[in-house]
Amino acid sequence: MKSSKAKFLSMESLSLRKPFAQQLPLVILIGITIIYTAITWGRYGNIHIDFGRELYTAWRISEGDVLYRDIAWFNGPLSQYFNGFLFYIFGKSLNVLYAANLIILIFIIILIYNIVTKLSNVFAAAVTVLFFLPISAFGYITEVGNYNFIAPYSHEMSHGILLLLLSIFFLIRFFERQNLENAFLCGIFVGLSVLTKLEVAAAAVVGILYGFYVIIRQYSNAKEKLYLLFVALLGVVLPVVLAVLLFSLSIPFTTVLENIFIPLRLVMSNQVRNIPIYGFITGFSDVRLSLWIVMWSLVVNICFIAPVFAVKIFTLTKTKDKFWGIPVAILSVLIVFILYLLINDIYKRDIALYFPACWPIILLLSFVILHLRKYKNIQSYPIIISMVLCSFILKLKVPLKLMFSHYGVFFVVTSLMLFMIFIFKTIARSPISFGCKAVYKTYIVVMFFIILFPLVKDTYNHVGILNAYEYKNEKRGNVYLNIHEFMASNILQYVDKNIPKNETVAILPQGAGVNFFTDHVNPTRYITVLPLEIAAFGEKNIIEAYVEHSPDWIVILQSIPGDLENATWLSFIHHLSEHEGQSYTQYFSGDGFLVFKKKI
Numbered sequence: 001m002k003s004s005k006a007k008f009l010s011m012e013s014l015s016l017r018k019p020f021a022q023q024l025p026l027v028i029l030i031g032i033t034i035i036y037t038a039i040t041w042g043r044y045g046n047i048h049i050d051f052g053r054e055l056y057t058a059w060r061i062s063e064g065d066v067l068y069r070d071i072a073w074f075n076g077p078l079s080q081y082f083n084g085f086l087f088y089i090f091g092k093s094l095n096v097l098y099a100a101n102l103i104i105l106i107f108i109i110i111l112i113y114n115i116v117t118k119l120s121n122v123f124a125a126a127v128t129v130l131f132f133l134p135i136s137a138f139g140y141i142t143e144v145g146n147y148n149f150i151a152p153y154s155h156e157m158s159h160g161i162l163l164l165l166l167s168i169f170f171l172i173r174f175f176e177r178q179n180l181e182n183a184f185l186c187g188i189f190v191g192l193s194v195l196t197k198l199e200v201a202a203a204a205v206v207g208i209l210y211g212f213y214v215i216i217r218q219y220s221n222a223k224e225k226l227y228l229l230f231v232a233l234l235g236v237v238l239p240v241v242l243a244v245l246l247f248s249l250s251i252p253f254t255t256v257l258e259n260i261f262i263p264l265r266l267v268m269s270n271q272v273r274n275i276p277i278y279g280f281i282t283g284f285s286d287v288r289l290s291l292w293i294v295m296w297s298l299v300v301n302i303c304f305i306a307p308v309f310a311v312k313i314f315t316l317t318k319t320k321d322k323f324w325g326i327p328v329a330i331l332s333v334l335i336v337f338i339l340y341l342l343i344n345d346i347y348k349r350d351i352a353l354y355f356p357a358c359w360p361i362i363l364l365l366s367f368v369i370l371h372l373r374k375y376k377n378i379q380s381y382p383i384i385i386s387m388v389l390c391s392f393i394l395k396l397k398v399p400l401k402l403m404f405s406h407y408g409v410f411f412v413v414t415s416l417m418l419f420m421i422f423i424f425k426t427i428a429r430s431p432i433s434f435g436c437k438a439v440y441k442t443y444i445v446v447m448f449f450i451i452l453f454p455l456v457k458d459t460y461n462h463v464g465i466l467n468a469y470e471y472k473n474e475k476r477g478n479v480y481l482n483i484h485e486f487m488a489s490n491i492l493q494y495v496d497k498n499i500p501k502n503e504t505v506a507i508l509p510q511g512a513g514v515n516f517f518t519d520h521v522n523p524t525r526y527i528t529v530l531p532l533e534i535a536a537f538g539e540k541n542i543i544e545a546y547v548e549h550s551p552d553w554i555v556i557l558q559s560i561p562g563d564l565e566n567a568t569w570l571s572f573i574h575h576l577s578e579h580e581g582q583s584y585t586q587y588f589s590g591d592g593f594l595v596f597k598k599k600i
Contacts, residue, residue, distance in 0.1 A: 052513015187235020
């Protein structure tokens, strides 16, 4: 169904069937990904912070537990049921999840490469993937190895990014062919993203559907517009309605709706905003400092791309360019390089970490500028403006402190794509010689790598040096614990050797990964009890659950950053012991943890 009066020109077919020369860089990069994953197998993921919860939840679902009923959860159900299905089919092992995440990562790489190739060129696509790998795919910038695509802190983020990229892919296909099939598929992947995480869901629904609207509004036939819009929206609604109906077979419909709206309630909660760790990560704990970081990030970004515009600004004709274009290109590159070398190592790491801090502002300005009429003759305008809007909305969780760490490793993916598309398209369209363009392409690759080198070095140290202890488990897979996970290594050995498998264990405030590796079930819905969970589900409900389904053993992990004070948990144990028929006594004191046993 094509409109003869569509204003936008059709793009070339976005197909994976490209000449081998165009696909060779992609094949090499995928090969590097597979080799690196094999070398670092088992070295990603923190089993007692976040990633352990992912393992435990998938395991319990594979055993028949129902999300929201048997396990308290405030994200969408898609990722956990996907992982649970994998455990059900292939066995409950860390290796299964690693392998699945590797396959998902390869699909993400393929999508990034092909989308950037479509909107720019093969060189830009290869460079984008080249820097996506150390920054996001395999990033291990912090001591907690959960902010990457191999062992993500939340699979809803990694799966959500895949679905968002698939939505962009089929939006491009719809823009090219303008048929019902691609409109429906684009809507389906947007709908599936709604079942992951709020940040991704908002970006997909608003950003992709806006791009879809920009395309169909050029149609002169109102019926045609409405029909295409109906098909796309049907695709969006279908997965959500189906998921709600399936859950309604196991839990009340009102409970389903209540859990769906928990993320929206958390966004507006003052209790969540006052949690110190979230204030630090989002930048709201010190707004003045965050704005200062954004300003300097903007300065660094301008300095970084300034050489690209040096010859373009001063070169008026190709004739002059042939005379002095290459010397100016080399000189401008050397100036930036020398200035960077004069900075000390601490500032170099900060520059690398906070390089994208100004991107939310740039994205917002870009969205406004793209609405100016003179930019609407850009061939890929609907796709670019859709990606800009998606990228901006993704970053609303960390508007003042976007960095190549924590949540940022997921949020920067589409922005990194746009960044490279902009730079290499600018170089390609500049009225400069082939030699100048070669100088600038080399400069972008080398300088970007130099800037990011401190983060690459951090990843190397965390993956290699800090992963000092290997915990071997024939059933669940081997995992390396870094020197900062001494509590996990101690408690794994203790629980595995001293607590019978038929007795239940709750590890507080978080540590469900230990349950997974030692085959011990937490009998309550609340496997993690952090400030965010308390804000989401209510302290009263959590205490009632622990009273009604009291574990045989409770293990308190001591002094985990971001958790409540130890005194709070001792008070929690005392509170449980006050109820009739229940009493917990301290059974063992280990290095970094306390063990309490329920009296019968």
